[in-house]
Amino acid sequence: MREYLGFYIDGGWVEPARPETLDVINPANGNIAGRISMGSAADVDRAVQAARRAFVSWSRTTRAERIEAFERVIEEYRRRHDELADAITEEMGAPISLARQAQARSGLAHLEAGLAVLRNFAFEQMRGTTRIVKEPIGVCGLITPWNWPMNQIACKVAPALATGCTIVLKPSEVAPFSAYLFAEILHAARIPAGVFNLVNGAGASVGAAIASHPGVDMVSFTGSTRAGVEVARAAAPGVKRVAQELGGKSPNIILDDADLERAVTAGVKHVLGNSGQSCNAASRMLVPADKLDEVTAIAKRVAEGMRVGDPRSGADMGPVVSPAHWLKIQELIASGIEEGAVLVTGGLGRPEGLNAGCYVKPTIFAHVKNDMTIAREEIFGPVLSIISYSSVDEAIEIANDTEYGLAAYIWGADMARVGAVAAQVRAGRVSINGAGGDLLAPFGGYKKSGNGREWGEYGFNEFLEVKAVLGYVSDAREQ
16 A cells, blocks of 8 residues: 655655645545545645745756756656556556556656757847846646646646746645655656655645745646636735636537548547546537437447456556546436436446446437536546537537637548638637647637646746846847
């Protein structure tokens, strides 16, 4: 059993200000996988003070010094990659193949992308006699979720470190093991004391303390829209920057000239991957009315071909993260049935033969109306809603008829028409015909899906202040 009872503050592991522990449950079997300590405002204050002291020197490091630090972190991360994947499978139930090939790998990929951007990022430029300088914003509070733990930690830590900021991280208490390993990686990579700090705890205590702390200059949060609103409220009195990546209810528009077999198969697998626990999941599939039956048949076949079970057994889909989340998904599936959607496959209860663990049946609904609960709320589980449309204009209207705007997906052969649809969809990221994987492209949403952008140089800008120095005349000796 794993036991992580300290917090990483000022370059070492320290005891919490007051003793309080939490059992971490393995969602695959319901067993206790480990214990962690739960922090308080006092622990946050200690971490913030360490980060403020470290900022004085870290913010003045050279590009070359930060590049060298990144290279050490990446080397250590690679060494412990499989250990991270194993921890992710245990803490949140991702199949071990997904944990190795995507979950743990994404953290490494964000570090590598951050290093690539750092090598050439323009921290300053001259415009006539005005010098424009981008400077680190200061101490950054990072609050991350459980569904893609290393992806979300690394995509925030990488730009913060690269730009010269210092960090106080609160990972999810539901899936904390990989975050502790990440802290060990940074320690082994000799990141200076106080530059990176980790305090575990609940959002209502540690998260709120980070967001409201006067010594925190910026908060980067990923999680539910409800929690994001609370973070923004806590941060508001300090007039600090808040960057948020929140919920989604992403449309997947399949046009009438698309390769249906390819588009529907990819769409179903996208929703069912990671047990549906992805903010950008293509959970609303929009299809031409005259192709609804064909699409439904393909979706049913693909979903019923998914192997659900022990994430270490070679299953395609593991459990969802917790009993509470399992129950929420069951309630939403029940609402779909009650409101008149056609249950194509899946439904209530665990899959056959799985009598323990937080397993959900891969579930497909057809004949869904966009005003149904399953089409409005973010289910965050392996549930797909198939909605028909009679014209492309109606498809665009349905796609945009949501309070979210994180991602969208479009399938079609006519690129001019696909491009025209993409231009009208209100979402921060639009993928065409299955395109994806660009870690240098901006990631973030419109409307209640958040504000700001992560990944690549766009992520760097969230952690920088812009200063104008007027009347600057370069000394010839500087050349």
